[in-house]
Amino acid sequence: MDILNAFVTLLNFVIIPATAYGAQLALGALGVTLIYGILRFSNFAHGDTMAFGTMIVILCTWGLQGAGVTFGPLPTALLALPVGIALTGLLVIGTDRVVYRFYRRQKAKPVIYVIASLGVMFIMNGIVRFIIGVDDQRFADGERFIISARTFRDLTGLEEGLAFRTSQGITIVVALIAMGLLFWFLNRTRTGKSMRAFSDNEDLALLSGINPERVVMITWLIVAALATTAGTLYGLDKSFKAFTYFQLLLPIFAAAIVGGLGNPVGAILGGFLIAFSEVGVTYAFRKVVEYLGPEGWSPDGLMQLLSTDYKFAVSFGILLIVLLFRPTGIMKGKSV
Amino acid sequence: MTRSLDTRALLMFALVGMLFVGTGFVQSWNIALGIFNMGLISAIMALGVNMQWGYAGLFNVGVMGFAALGGLAAVLVSMPPQQDAWAAGGVQVLLGLVLGAATIVLAILAWSKLPAGRMRALTMIVILVGGFFLFRSVFDTGVAAVEAVNPSAAGYLGGLGLPVILAWPVGGLLAAGAAWIIGKTALGLRSDYLAIATLGIAEIIIAVLKNEDWLARGVKNVTGIPRPVPYEVDLQQTEWFLDLAARMGASPVIFSSIFVKLCYAALFIVVLLALIWLSEKAWNSPWGRMMRAIRDNEVSASAMGKNVKARHLQVFILGSAIIGMAGAMMTTLDSQLVPGTYQPLRFTFLIWVMVIVGGSGNNWGAVLGGFLIWWLWIQVEPIGAFVMQGITAGMDPDAWLRGHLMDAVAHMRLLTMGVILLVVLRFSPRGLIPER
Incomplete structure (x- = not known):
């Protein structure tokens, strides 16, 4: 029995990575859920919006690095983030003007918006591939670790090392700040309140003089900020590849639906739920069990429930369970 | 059936036909026939999607998964055990x-x-x-x-070692089974939920194909799936074929390749015509009217005693089965199953562009969209390269920008498809051949 080492292993391979991944998913799911709440459709272009924002951040980071500007121990990408958010904001507002506003005026069915968002997805995907290509791009710089495995071992004298990467720390901190800002905005400011009113009851909101176009524009801006931040954090943590961002769509949607579409708190809960299940189910628990079991004993198999290739199956499985038993999500979301 | 095709539709088909004939003259008949064969398969997939979307308003973005299941059927049926x-x-x-x-x-x-x-x-x-x-x-x-x-x-x-044609209906059955599971859970809820559930099942099916080596060798791919048509090398040694080639005045090598493609085309055309005939019959039957009634107003349809959820499940399974069949046909045409090539943009969303552009709710429209969009998908790249050559002609041949632009041509097709989809959806939302 060696509980301490078992716990450190678990922390190192499951809890920390899942928290970082969960924060990224939560930011992504917040974007999806906001669009759903205000514009009332599932935005399939969200993954590619994230990819676009991240691409701008990467290009800007390269420019800064070229000019010799760095952010000390922190990644330069954080400096480039505002530029990415601004340009992505311009792009999504432009998209709204050119594409979605027309259907809003027509009061088109939600599914028409979804199809339009497919078209937007194609175009954004094309633009990203056109500019930065399809290859993996790494753009993290600065200190790699807050605590490296070796330092931790020396510090505590434990057998297991604990590596806490800067990108993971930054992800958690930035995500907390972003969520705090969002909830402050939604609950305390006039504009935020008008957004919530619009989401709850469109007719009543219109009646009380809320300008729908303004609400929609601000929603898109917030979504651009959330998407760019989520994408950049994911890229710093792992790496940037256009196709991976498209594939993130599934866990992000799963998180938003599991939490209850249109409910921001639910989106955050959903993000962490999906991330922890994905990492937990695909992690090989052999080492942890080894530490917990009697001395000198080790389990036969890897103690892995599913191979990592099936991580999509995890988010999908959770999604199915929620759809079967509680279609409105954990937190009460919009109508079924 | 003649009633359903008016002059406008016939004109459209003639125009698309001319695209293929033009390809034959400008590039080669081999290329034109290659595009035509995949166009036939795309048209069948579009028919399946149209059945779900046009008849019933169901939004299925898991086309890729159902097509891949069809491909799996081709391996399971035809490879030797x-x-x-x-x-x-x-x-x-x-x-x-x-x-x-x-x-x-x-x-x-x-x-x-x-x-x-x-x-x-x-x-x-x-x-x-x-x-x-x-x-x-x-x-x-x-x-x-x-x-x-x-x-x-x-x-x-391995498989069962049966003729590969049998894989086509089997592929349909496999896809229908998957559709039943999805439909049972996600139908009856919001339309978006079905979309996300199908998106998920498609990714999972591809993950299974890539990782379960015992089933179809995973990423090691299954190659050499038996063909329903003769092999080129055999033809080139057959007496009557050489005679025919000599009479046509063509080289036996090129002519054998064209002949094989024509054989495939004949098989596919038979399937396509049968499916169109059945779809049109269904469309004009009481069943078809009921589906449209449900699509247009679910509340009043259920007030008339129609079981909306059961009918949705039915049409969802039917459409998926058609897609699975087309997937099996595609793997038969390729003679190999390569799970790595299944990309959602190519297999799911492109089919959607075909249906929307061709005309949702019209079987002929879906077929037209299948041919037109597939032709564009293939030809945008050479056209794009040509245009880009013109744009960058004035630049220094070694300039970085020129190289980047020439490389980027490969991604033109996504951009083009997105623009086409948005333009059609906005200015002609009923498609090229609208629903009657």
């Missing part, structure tokens, strides 16, 4: 699968038969967890044994 692998662990793998299925059935039974309460949930969890570990212990050893048999050339169970 691997006797050694079966002897090593085939039975055990099957037993594992049966155990897994039994667990799920048992859990569902427990859920529906036991009285509601904490005991029920607990029983179900115990059944599921216990069943999972039992399944893994039986299944994993079987899989390891199968995959150890001659892994470089086989390492899988």
Whole structure:
């Protein structure tokens, strides 16, 4: 029995990575859920919006690095983030003007918006591939670790090392700040309140003089900020590849639906739920069990429930369970 | 059937036909026929999507998964069985699968038969967890044994060794089974939920194909799937074929390749025509009117006593079966199953562009869209390269920007498809051949 080492292993391979991944998913799911709440459709272009924002951040980071500007121990990408958010904001507002506003005026069915968002997805995907290509791009710089495995071992004298990467720390901190800002905005400011009113009851909101176009524009801006931040954090943590961002769509949607579409708190809960299940189910628990079991004993198999290739199956499985038993999500979301 | 095609539609078909004939003259007949064959398959997939979207308003973005299941059927039906692998662990793998299925059935039974309460949930969890570990212990050893048999050339169970044409209906059945599972859970909820559920199942099907080596060799790919048509090399040694080639004044090598493509085209055309005939019959039947009534107003349709959810499930399964069939035909045409090539943009969203552009709710429109968009998808790249050559002609040949722009041509097609989709959706939302 060696509980301490078992716990450190678990922390190192499951809890920390899942928290970082969960924060990224939560930011992504917040974007999806906001669009759903205000514009009332599932935005399939969200993954590619994230990819676009991240691409701008990467290009800007390269420019800064070229000019010799760095952010000390922190990644330069954080400096480039505002530029990415601004340009992505311009792009999504432009998209709204050119594409979605027309259907809003027509009061088109939600599914028409979804199809339009497919078209937007194609175009954004094309633009990203056109500019930065399809290859993996790494753009993290600065200190790699807050605590490296070796330092931790020396510090505590434990057998297991604990590596806490800067990108993971930054992800958690930035995500907390972003969520705090969002909830402050939604609950305390006039504009935020008008957004919530619009989401709850469109007719009543219109009646009380809320300008729908303004609400929609601000929603898109917030979504651009959330998407760019989520994408950049994911890229710093792992790496940037256009196709991976498209594939993130599934866990992000799963998180938003599991939490209850249109409910921001639910989106955050959903993000962490999906991330922890994905990492937990695909992690090989052999080492942890080894530490917990009697001395000198080790389990036969890897103690892995599913191979990592099936991580999509995890988010999908959770999604199915929620759809079967509680279609409105954990937190009460919009109508079924 | 003639009623359904007015002058405008015929004109459209003539125009698209001219695109193919033009390709034949400008590039080569071999290329034109190659595009035409895939166009036929795309048209069938578009028919399936149109059945779901145009008839019933169901939004399926898992086309890729259903097509891949069809491809799997081609392998399972037509490849020769691997006797050694079966002897090593085939039975055990099957037993594992049966155990897994039994667990799920048992859990569902427990859920529906036991009285509601904490005991029920607990029983179900115990059944599921216990069943999972039992399944893994039986299944994993079987899989390891199968995959150890001659892994470089086989390492899988093989198929049944039957004619590959049989795989087409089997592919339809496999896809229908998957559609039943999805439909049972996601239909009856918001339309977006079906979309996300289908998106998920498609990714999972591809993940299974990539990772379950015992099934279809995973990313090692299955090649050399038997053909329903003669092989070029055999034709080139056949007396009558050489005579025919000589009479046509063509070289036997090129002519054999064209001849094989024509054989495929004939098979596919038969399937396509049969499906169009059936679809049109269904569209004009009371059943078709009922589907449209449900699509246009679910509340009033259910007030008339129509079971909306059951009808949706029915049409969802039918459409998916057609897509699965087309997927099997595609794998037959390629003679290989390469799971890595299944990309959602190419297999799911492109089919959607075909349906929207061609005209949702019109079978002929879907077919037209299939041919037109497939032709564009292939030809945008050479056209783009040509245009880009013109744009960058003034630049220094070694300039960085020029190289980047020329490389980027490969991504033009996504951009073009997105623009086409948005433009059609906005300015001609009913498509090129609108619903009557």
